[in-house]
Amino acid sequence: MLTLADTQFSSRLFTGTGKFSSSKTMVGAIEASGSQLVTMAMKRLDLKAGTDDILAPLKASGVKLLPNTSGARNAQEAVFVAELSREVLGTPWIKLEIHPDPKYLMPDPIETLKAAKMLCDKGFVVLPYVHADPVLCRHLEEVGCAAVMPLGSPIGSNQGLATQTFLKIIIEQANIPVIVDAGIGAPSHAMQAMEMGASAVLVNTAIASSRDPVAMARCFKSAVAAGRDAYLAGLGITSSVAQQTSPQMPLTAFLES
Amino acid sequence: MSFYDELKLLSREQLKLALYSIGPAEVERALVNSEGDLSSLMALLSPAAEPYIEEMAIRAAEITRQRFGTNIGMYLPLYLSNLCANDCDYCGFSMSNKLKRKFLTADELQQEMNIIKGQGFDSILLVSGEHESKVGIDYFCSMLPLVKKQFSYVAMEVQPLEEDEYRRLVNLGLDAVMLYQETYNPTTYQKHHTWGKKQDYRYRVESPERIARSGVDKIGLGVLLGLDDWRLDALLLGHHLSYLERHYWRCRYSLSLPRLRPCTGGISPQTVLTDKGLVQLICAFRLFNQQLEISLSTRESASFRDNLYGLGVTHISAGSSTEPGGYSNPKSQLDQFEINDDRSSAETVNAMLAKGFTPVWKDWQSEWVNLA
Ligand code: SF4
Numbered sequence: 001m002l003t004l005a006d007t008q009f010s011s012r013l014f015t016g017t018g019k020f021s022s023s024k025t026m027v028g029a030i031e032a033s034g035s036q037l038v039t040m041a042m043k044r045l046d047l048k049a050g051t052d053d054i055l056a057p058l059k060a061s062g063v064k065l066l067p068n069t070s071g072a073r074n075a076q077e078a079v080f081v082a083e084l085s086r087e088v089l090g091t092p093w094i095k096l097e098i099h100p101d102p103k104y105l106m107p108d109p110i111e112t113l114k115a116a117k118m119l120c121d122k123g124f125v126v127l128p129y130v131h132a133d134p135v136l137c138r139h140l141e142e143v144g145c146a147a148v149m150p151l152g153s154p155i156g157s158n159q160g161l162a163t164q165t166f167l168k169i170i171i172e173q174a175n176i177p178v179i180v181d182a183g184i185g186a187p188s189h190a191m192q193a194m195e196m197g198a199s200a201v202l203v204n205t206a207i208a209s210s211r212d213p214v215a216m217a218r219c220f221k222s223a224v225a226a227g228r229d230a231y232l233a234g235l236g237i238t239s240s241v242a243q244q245t246s247p248q249m250p251l252t253a254f255l256e257s
Numbered sequence: 258m259s260f261y262d263e264l265k266l267l268s269r270e271q272l273k274l275a276l277y278s279i280g281p282a283e284v285e286r287a288l289v290n291s292e293g294d295l296s297s298l299m300a301l302l303s304p305a306a307e308p309y310i311e312e313m314a315i316r317a318a319e320i321t322r323q324r325f326g327t328n329i330g331m332y333l334p335l336y337l338s339n340l341c342a343n344d345c346d347y348c349g350f351s352m353s354n355k356l357k358r359k360f361l362t363a364d365e366l367q368q369e370m371n372i373i374k375g376q377g378f379d380s381i382l383l384v385s386g387e388h389e390s391k392v393g394i395d396y397f398c399s400m401l402p403l404v405k406k407q408f409s410y411v412a413m414e415v416q417p418l419e420e421d422e423y424r425r426l427v428n429l430g431l432d433a434v435m436l437y438q439e440t441y442n443p444t445t446y447q448k449h450h451t452w453g454k455k456q457d458y459r460y461r462v463e464s465p466e467r468i469a470r471s472g473v474d475k476i477g478l479g480v481l482l483g484l485d486d487w488r489l490d491a492l493l494l495g496h497h498l499s500y501l502e503r504h505y506w507r508c509r510y511s512l513s514l515p516r517l518r519p520c521t522g523g524i525s526p527q528t529v530l531t532d533k534g535l536v537q538l539i540c541a542f543r544l545f546n547q548q549l550e551i552s553l554s555t556r557e558s559a560s561f562r563d564n565l566y567g568l569g570v571t572h573i574s575a576g577s578s579t580e581p582g583g584y585s586n587p588k589s590q591l592d593q594f595e596i597n598d599d600r601s602s603a604e605t606v607n608a609m610l611a612k613g614f615t616p617v618w619k620d621w622q623s624e625w626v627n628l629a
Contacts, residue, residue, distance in 0.1 A: 138506055172293055173502075173503065173506065175503055175504070250311050250314075251311065251314040251315060251318055251567075251568065252310050252311050252314045252533075252536060254560075254561075254564040255310070255532055255533045255536060
């Protein structure tokens with residue numbers, strides 16, 4: 001079981017709501033994924049119309065909602081969106097996303113830390129989306145975030161774990177859950193993140209943009225479960241040590257004399 | 258949760274059982290998957306790892322060279338005082354020991370520093386016994402600025418202090434604090450600390466956390482090898498280290514692994530740690546933590562020390578005196594313990610160079626600290 005703030009999750013696969021062809025496919029995929037936490041962009045909700053093709057089916061499906069601040073370009077805007085979502089959706093959970101760069105949607109570390117601190121102080125359950133920067137993750141943990149969500153590669157790029165080296169350091173050091181977000185394009189990427197010891201992964205594009213999102217959601221479900229089990233069982237090690245030649249004079253020969 | 262609370266949740270019996278029932282397969286696995294993994298550290302410290310000592314040494318040498326090159330940091334202890342209000346049955350400074358007591362005046366301190374400086378050292382370790390009224394925080398605060406004028410890197414090995422006292426010292430330029438737990442077995446701890454403030458096991462266990470919060474650059478941890486089962490003590494030291502790294506990541510950490518040495522009125526070791534055992538221990542910690550600094554004092558013999566460069570040791574003292582005023586007036590019989598490697602620093606360095614290692618005298622710039 002994964003505990004995030006005060007909530008327990010039996011599934012370590014989190015999903016999103018963007019890029020689906022219809023809300024029916026979206027709900028079908030979410031159900032097939034087994035996911036219990038689903039993120040959703042506040043900017044997508046049509047608050048004035050009162051009805052919504054995303055929110056209503058999501059609510060009906062019973063998953064926990066994780067509103068996100070996607071679209072915000074600085075801390076102030078993100079805090080505004082979070083306040084709005086708490087008011088409208090009645091949840092203090094917020095996935096903090098700040099990307100001032102419209103091309104690659106790279107998260108802004110400085111504004112994210114600023115907003116995270118403000119939101120934690122206001123009692124939000126903050127899950128920040130960040131670059132795979134170990135020191136930034138330390139800072140976010142210190143200001144009280146419930147988890148960190150470092151990226152595997154640029155969002156929506158399906159390139160997998162390009163940041164693997166840094167994700168390893170983050171996972172080693174964190175005292176809060178590490179959720180690998182963005183860039184996971186195939187079930188094997190998700191499995192790899194889980195084998196490394198990630199607490200969970202968030203997958204959206206890879207499922208939504210597949211030819212058969214429901215089938216793909218199912219594949220991710222088993223990949224995440226298998227990766228987690230492999231991590232717990234302890235991976236065998238690819239070794240270079242066994243083939244090493246010993247130095248001519250053993251390093252510990254002095255102990256014999 | 259402080260480390261003291263975490264420690265309470267660990268069962269010593271279960272850990273010990275696990276440590277002594279480890280088999281070769283677990284050691285082989287640990288050899289290639291050692292970093293940051295406490296169960297691997299346990300395997301490498303176990304008796305089952307003894308036949309693998311050469312493999313451990315090769316791996317430790319590789320990692321050490323990759324991280325530290327051929328550098329060996331040079332430091333020297335300067336004893337401020339041998340006054341002590343505690344009784345620790347392994348230490349020559351114990352209160353009940355009949356011993357001429359003294360603490361350095363500012364002039365005497367200056368004399369000592371001139372000699373040490375003259376040998377080329379720029380990193381110094383100030384040592385004293387525990388005597389609140391005469392050698393307490395006010396004394397340290399008055400002496401530290403004098404020391405900081407001459408040495409870039411200043412470490413202290415004195416009684417545990419309060420957090421705000423550490424902060425005062427850090428503001429005066431203190432760079433590092435060495436504080437050794439001696440043993441993580443509370444029963445053994447009580448047995449050897451028979452009088453005085455040091456009897457408070459919990460206060461000592463929690464000290465590194467207070468030190469870390471004061472913003473110091475480096476914290477030195479250690480156990481006195483020989484007081485209790487060294488394998489288990491070393492393993493718990495590993496637990497302590499990883500707790501601190503998890504919670505106080507801005508600090509650097511170093512390790513000291515002193516073996517119990519003869520001293521006036523002192524006890525002899527309960528469990529003997531052989532040379533081979535000490536090599537195993539050093540290599541195990543290097544495999545566990547690549548960044549960890551490991552320092553080796555002159556308690557160890559010259560030939561043994563010369564063989565340990567490269568296996569994980571990163572800092573050494575040389576030409577040390579362990580008595581207050583001992584550099585200006587050697588052999589006044591005020592020592593804390595007997596020195597084993599009594600070569601001068603120049604002799605030590607020559608032997609080091611011959612082995613292909615490089616002494617590093619200066620590795621710090623004090624002006625950069627406390628700019629904020
Ligand atoms: S070990 Fe420290 S506290 Fe104990 S007697 Fe020696 S100097 Fe005093």
